[in-house]
Amino acid sequence: MRIKKKIMAAQITGMKVRGMKKRGEDSGEKKIARISYASAMRDDSGAEIAEAAFVLPLVFILIFGIMWFGRAFNIYTTLNRAAQEAAAAAAVSDCATCAANPVNPLDVASSVLRAAHIDPTPLVMAPSSLVPTQLSSGPPPVVGFAVDLSYPYSFKLNGITCCPLTLTPITSGITIHAHAQALQEN
DSSP states (O other): OHHHHHHHHHHHHOOOOTTOOOTTOOTTOOOOOOOOHHHHHTOOTTHHHHHHHHHHHHHHHHHHHHHHHHHHHHHHHHHHHHHHHHHHHHHHTTSTTSOSSOOOHHHHHHHHHHHTTOOOTTOEEOGGGGSOEEEEOSSSOEEEEEEEEEEEEEEEEEEEETTTTEEEEEEEEEEEEEEEEEEOOO
16 A cells, blocks of 8 residues: 555656656666755746736726726817817807807807716816907908817826825826817808
């Protein structure tokens, strides 16, 4: 029974056992079964956890970065569309056959933002957007409306602060600008 265990252990580990010989070996060559340092270092049972602990935060940062950039790009394109619609509404509303109440470009831009599910309250329009301006100085002068919009986009990150060690939100952001012009037809 004892010999059988030695043979099974030698077959599993692939090592030679004292007192056992392979076919073709003479009895003078005997090696002791022992676990060497190199074979112990080949054991990588915990490597997956360490790799996941290193890679997963990077993957999450990448995914959140893509989402934040996508949302900022969505706001940028919607803000450009709102500026175009506001400039066109301001240019058309000053005609002889229109209603007595002119269209406010800020209301038009706000409705475009609301339709895109973007909060219009932080929207800022330059005061010069409400009066007709001369768009070019050539003869004849071209008159129209130039609308400048800006929208603050902020996103929150969780940061670790010291003394006491806490997880606090860090708000960071950018201001997105849009500009559009529309000719006033006479």
